Amino acid sequence: MQRGLLHHLSFGVRDLARAAAFYDAVLATVGYRRVFESDTAVGYGLVDGQDAFCIKARAGAAAPGAGFHLAFTARTRDDVHAFHAAALAHGGRDNGAPGLRAHYGPHYYAAFITDPDGYAIEIVINTPA
Numbered sequence: 574m575q576r577g578l579l580h581h582l583s584f585g586v587r588d589l590a591r592a593a594a595f596y597d598a599v600l601a602t603v604g605y606r607r608v609f610e611s612d613t614a615v616g617y618g619l620v621d622g623q624d625a626f627c628i629k630a631r632a633g634a635a636a637p638g639a640g641f642h643l644a645f646t647a648r649t650r651d652d653v654h655a656f657h658a659a660a661l662a663h664g665g666r667d668n669g670a671p672g673l674r675a676h677y678g679p680h681y682y683a684a685f686i687t688d689p690d691g692y693a694i695e696i697v698i699n700t701p702a
Contacts, residue, residue: 580625582627582643583626585631585634587634587690589614592628595665596626599694605617605618605625609621636692641693642693646698647698653684656684657684657696660694661686665688671684680701683698
């Protein structure tokens with residue numbers, strides 16, 4: 574059994590319902606869904622009870638400063654566009670439209686968003702078109 578680098582990552586959010594609506598929409602574009610939820614948290618992944626990404630209600634939550642971001646993996650370049658569009662439609666702010674980022678590599682296709690809580694997120698695929 575291969576072990577991954579990370580088990581899961583959690584973001585503290587000020588408004589769980591708002592953040593969940595945002596992440597429901599954007600993560601659905603790349604095949605992820607809610608795999609658990611409670612009054613204070615929502616987890617996303619592929620298998621029930623096994624979250625890879627979690628949002629947790631925290632009144633004083635604040636996104637980290639410059640230098641931090643979380644990159645989600647896209648399956649296709651179309652996923653990058655769909656993720657970006659869903660993010661903008663659900664309260665995200667554009668931080669870099671979908672496109673090639675040749676300075677990261679010849680096939681690095683990504684978009685950048687700031688989520689409703691101020692977290693910097695990216696959606697990327699790094700394979701030939």
